[in-house]
Amino acid sequence: MDGFADAENMTGSKTSDRGFRVPQPPARPGEAPDFSNFDFGEPGKLPLLDAEAPVEAFEPFHDGLLRVLDMDGKAHGDWASMVSEEDLKEALTAMIRTRAFDQRMMRAQRQGKTSFYMQCLGEEAIAVGCALALRDGDMHFPTYRQQGILFVNGIDPEAMMNQIYSNKKDPLEGKQLPVLYSFKDNGFFTISGNLGTQWPQAVGWAMASAIKGDDKIAMAYIGDGATAEGDWHQGNLFASVYRAPVILSVVNNQWAISTTSAFAGADKNTFATRMASYGLPALRVDGNDIIAVIAATRLAAERARAGLGAVAIEFLTYRGGAHSTSDDPTKYRPKEELGSWPLGDPLDRLKQHMTVSGLMTDEEIAALEEAAEKEMREAENRAEEVGLVHAGEGADPAKMFEKVYEEMPGRLLEQKKEAGF
Amino acid sequence: MSETLSNTRSMNMIEAIRDAHDVAMERDDDVVVFGEDAGYFGGVFRCTAGLQEKYGANRCFDSPIAESGIVGTGIGMAAYGLKPVIEIQFADYITPAYDQISQEAARMRYRSNGEFTCPIVIRTPTGGGIYGGQTHSQSPEAIFTHVCGLKVVIPSNPYDAKGLLLASIEDPDPVIFLEPKRLYNGPFEGYHDRALKGWKDHEDGKVPEGYYTVPLGKAKTVRAGKDVTVLCYGNMVHVCEAAQAESGVDAEIIDLRSLIPLDLEAIEASVKKTGRCVIVHEATKTSGFGGELMSLVQERCFYHLEAPIVRVTGWDTPYPHAQEWTYFPGPKRVGDALKKVVEAK
Ligand SMILES: Cc1ncc(C[n+]2csc(CCOP(=O)(O)OP(=O)(O)O)c2C)c(N)n1
Numbered sequence: 150m151d152g153f154a155d156a157e158n159m160t161g162s163k164t165s166d167r168g169f170r171v172p173q174p175p176a177r178p179g180e181a182p183d184f185s186n187f188d189f190g191e192p193g194k195l196p197l198l199d200a201e202a203p204v205e206a207f208e209p210f211h212d213g214l215l216r217v218l219d220m221d222g223k224a225h226g227d228w229a230s231m232v233s234e235e236d237l238k239e240a241l242t243a244m245i246r247t248r249a250f251d252q253r254m255m256r257a258q259r260q261g262k263t264s265f266y267m268q269c270l271g272e273e274a275i276a277v278g279c280a281l282a283l284r285d286g287d288m289h290f291p292t293y294r295q296q297g298i299l300f301v302n303g304i305d306p307e308a309m310m311n312q313i314y315s316n317k318k319d320p321l322e323g324k325q326l327p328v329l330y331s332f333k334d335n336g337f338f339t340i341s342g343n344l345g346t347q348w349p350q351a352v353g354w355a356m357a358s359a360i361k362g363d364d365k366i367a368m369a370y371i372g373d374g375a376t377a378e379g380d381w382h383q384g385n386l387f388a389s390v391y392r393a394p395v396i397l398s399v400v401n402n403q404w405a406i407s408t409t410s411a412f413a414g415a416d417k418n419t420f421a422t423r424m425a426s427y428g429l430p431a432l433r434v435d436g437n438d439i440i441a442v443i444a445a446t447r448l449a450a451e452r453a454r455a456g457l458g459a460v461a462i463e464f465l466t467y468r469g470g471a472h473s474t475s476d477d478p479t480k481y482r483p484k485e486e487l488g489s490w491p492l493g494d495p496l497d498r499l500k501q502h503m504t505v506s507g508l509m510t511d512e513e514i515a516a517l518e519e520a521a522e523k524e525m526r527e528a529e530n531r532a533e534e535v536g537l538v539h540a541g542e543g544a545d546p547a548k549m550f551e552k553v554y555e556e557m558p559g560r561l562l563e564q565k566k567e568a569g570f
Numbered sequence: 571m572s573e574t575l576s577n578t579r580s581m582n583m584i585e586a587i588r589d590a591h592d593v594a595m596e597r598d599d600d601v602v603v604f605g606e607d608a609g610y611f612g613g614v615f616r617c618t619a620g621l622q623e624k625y626g627a628n629r630c631f632d633s634p635i636a637e638s639g640i641v642g643t644g645i646g647m648a649a650y651g652l653k654p655v656i657e658i659q660f661a662d663y664i665t666p667a668y669d670q671i672s673q674e675a676a677r678m679r680y681r682s683n684g685e686f687t688c689p690i691v692i693r694t695p696t697g698g699g700i701y702g703g704q705t706h707s708q709s710p711e712a713i714f715t716h717v718c719g720l721k722v723v724i725p726s727n728p729y730d731a732k733g734l735l736l737a738s739i740e741d742p743d744p745v746i747f748l749e750p751k752r753l754y755n756g757p758f759e760g761y762h763d764r765a766l767k768g769w770k771d772h773e774d775g776k777v778p779e780g781y782y783t784v785p786l787g788k789a790k791t792v793r794a795g796k797d798v799t800v801l802c803y804g805n806m807v808h809v810c811e812a813a814q815a816e817s818g819v820d821a822e823i824i825d826l827r828s829l830i831p832l833d834l835e836a837i838e839a840s841v842k843k844t845g846r847c848v849i850v851h852e853a854t855k856t857s858g859f860g861g862e863l864m865s866l867v868q869e870r871c872f873y874h875l876e877a878p879i880v881r882v883t884g885w886d887t888p889y890p891h892a893q894e895w896t897y898f899p900g901p902k903r904v905g906d907a908l909k910k911v912v913e914a915k
């Protein structure tokens with residue numbers, strides 16, 4: 150599938166004649182980006198599905214790619230009918246705010262206000278589109294790259310910044326690494342630092358909803374790289390076996406720190422195909438096309454809510470920035486790769502669609518961007534005024550002993566006293 | 571030391587570990603190195619940088635993000651006759667491989683009555699002090715020392731890191747090699763607000779070129795003293811040195827270097843001499859390795875003890891992010907314990 154050259158002839162190879170291979174990306178730093186092995190298909194070509202369609206109807210979507218927007222901002226095909234103008238305006242605002250938030254926090258990290266940050270540059274449409282397609286009471290099980298959910302689900306960005314700054318108002322009271330939020334009221338499950346673990350948990354949450362006869366659904370997210378973990382396979386199996394009302398989404402952004410998705414098997418079969426092999430209906434979707442993202446997720450949600458079980462989605466995208474602020478991608482991929490991703494930038498594409506289709510003017514969009522920039526600047530000022538992890542009012546040290554258990558055991562109480570609290 | 575080499579080079583712990591890999595791969599074609607981001611990129615801490623370029627992708631390669639798969643395939647390679655040296659990106663992420671490590675690698679020799687063995691080295695960065703929060707800071711040594719069949723090694727400086735890693739690679743049994751990540755770039759006494767000292771000016775930052783080993787199971791007396799024995803390893807060695815200097819207590823500081831095998835002779839001799847003992851580790855207290863050390867000292871030195879043994883450890887909580895320095899057992903806490911133990915009547 151999405152081909153990668155094999156390292157058949159790396160230096161010093163002694164056993165390569167026996168077929169041992171180590172996947173290599175088509176281009177390394179200094180080489181020209183190369184996405185020629187992808188087949189992206191055409192927008193508007195794949196038929197609109199009914200939410201209750203038989204599993205076989207999903208087959209064209211395993212290797213094919215659900216696309217609505219072309220690269221000139223025009224929408225094609227029936228899938229577009231699932232998304233309203235209101236949706237798009239909401240999506241645009243949330244994507245702009247997500248990006249403005251990321252930019253603010255990247256800057257804050259460079260200024261030493263936080264030790265660590267992770268942005269979702271180039272992937273904003275996925276989290277935002279999914280959040281728009283779900284409803285109150287549903288639960289997202291995000292990774293660190295789905296902050297976009299929160300900008301749909303009504304978070305005050307200052308709360309996120311307080312978490313990042315581990316200050317006195319940090320809702321997690323300093324316990325957790327920056328960006329590993331937990332916002333239950335916003336349908337946002339506590340993010341684990343350990344990859345893959347939340348995939349089966351989302352399935353279990355959905356199983357519970359079904360067991361109780363509720364109509365809430367769960368949505369799981371996982372990076373391409375993390376699908377290698379056993380948890381991914383087990384979650385897929387449980388979702389299929391128990392027909393759990395969960396949407397299982399792989400965010401395939403081509404990279405897992407320095408290794409390509411080929412290390413997770415993506416050069417052999419698409420993630421959609423592999424999830425389909427568990428008997429799940431599966432869709433492969435252009436993750437940089439907000440209309441396709443909302444439409445696919447809405448169909449999946451409707452299907453899961455109707456009691457027809459889990460739906461798998463592979464979102465195809467590209468990681469626009471470094472893995473985290475601790476990473477330097479120029480060491481392992483060509484600088485020019487981002488600008489060359491054939492499916493472009495999701496925010497630019499939506500903006501273009503809004504103007505091309507006459508839904509908004511450039512001026513209106515610019516005003517949204519200005520407002521978002523201002524919102525984030527002011528939120529950051531407020532957060533910083535409260536404190537940073539090293540300065541001002543930081544999280545209360547005594548809090549570190551709380552919430553290990555509901556009731557603090559005697560030995561821990563002794564330790565707390567010994568620590569001077 | 572198996573060979574004395576006069577040429578030394580100033581290295582930080584990352585360079586020393588990388589150099590150990592290089593020496594081992596040069597000497598032995600059967601040494602293969604792999605792990606998440608460990609191939610082309612050379613590891614997120616750069617401990618395997620340059621090895622793929624030098625030895626080829628067949629001997630140093632990236633892996634899928636699947637710790638159980640990494641260790642499981644490593645066991646298979648070891649059983650075949652290779653010497654896998656594998657990297658788990660953070661010790662916090664070793665748990666998906668716990669089954670393969672504790673039930674498989676550790677028991678291959680025993681359950682096949684010696685037919686199959688597992689000479690594997692599993693390297694992984696351990697400990698806190700880098701604002702890494704709950705999932706980049708843990709010290710899981712005790713969940714491995716509790717499994718018979720495994721060896722557990724923790725260096726505290728570049729010289730030992732290279733020598734111990736080479737010894738671990740040669741070892742016929744599985745070795746969990748825990749690298750205190752806070753020490754990669756310099757000795758750390760526990761003061762996060764002071765400038766980082768590099769390894770350049772440190773005696774143990776002078777690393778011999780080429781091959782040498784530091785044997786497993788031999789502790790090192792970092793400082794001789796007569797009033798109290800301090801048992802420590804990894805990050806805590808430097809904290810204990812600082813605590814000694816600040817408290818003025820005449821402590822004998824022993825860097826255990828490997829927990830399994832353990833240098834019982836050194837421990838026993840020292841405690842019998844001083845009559846007092848403080849045990850320090852960064853890991854949580856309950857069921858930590860300190861509990862084992864305490865029992866051993868009690869079993870062997872009870873009639874020489876003049877005061878109760880004291881442990882200074884991380885608290886029994888997950889490793890918090892913002893409160894890292896409240897969690898980290900720094901020189902103040904260790905110094906207080908030293909004074910308390912020497913003053914006890
Ligand atoms: C169990 C586990 N192993 C390793 C890591 C270290 N790690 C954090 S993110 C990452 C790469 C993940 O890549 P991917 O799943 O593709 O997500 P992306 O970062 O691209 O969004 C790795 C290896 C971890 N957090 N947890």
Ligand SMILES: [Mg+2]
Pocket residue numbers: 372373374400401402403404405406468
């Ligand atoms: Mg990825």
